[in-house]
Amino acid sequence: MATELEQNMSHGIKVRWPVAILYNRSLIQGESRNITSNGILARWNRPLDENETYRIVIALPGKRYIAVSGKVTWSNLDSLDPNGTFSDMAFYFLKLPEEDRPLLNQAVSAQLA
Template sequence: MITPLGRRRYSRTSVKWPVTVLTSQDKTEGETENVSPTGAFISCTVVPLSEGSIRLVIKVPGHQPINVAGKVVWSKVLNPNKGEPSFGVGVQFTKISENDSHFLREVILKRYGKMINRFIAKTEQPPDQEGEASP
């Protein structure tokens, strides 16, 4: 969900998980580029219809598949000049189980926690001692 200020309500995290996109007329395979508890950015070789709802089956390694209903909110060509085109698709989830939403929030928290810890570790390192005389 986008807030009135144009900022997302939830953070997203970059993940590359296989995903099956199901529409009333078609089925295509793709890959998540990033996810949040309320949506996903997916790359695929066929653009799902932008009208009506779609179903996603997100295949998370080491976890049960995440089944969600959603709607396409935008799409674009990702590599127009490189062989077979691929498309980026923004999907807003319209129905997701509480367990799956919680799982996605946990994935995001873990990823951001690791990034924050790395940042803290870098900032807590003592400054270079170059140029100081040795005792």
């Protein structure tokens, strides 16, 4: 039987955590919108290329950070906001280090409390 955390993580948890990508010597900043055990939906300050793999740093509460490799699987580039400044993009986690998984689970559990 799945735990409450596992059930919630499979559907996604609404969180607003800072996220960042270092790409081509520039920092792309964003904010998470939803996170699961397999990926993250985030809003970025500029569009990213679909089907590309990025190294994403997620700032968890308590000044803890995890770094994951994720591939863009979805974006709303065809419906950007009127100023064209924000892009929602979903990433599938290709690599989440095993030592970081408990940190992510703990941060999500705290959001559910």
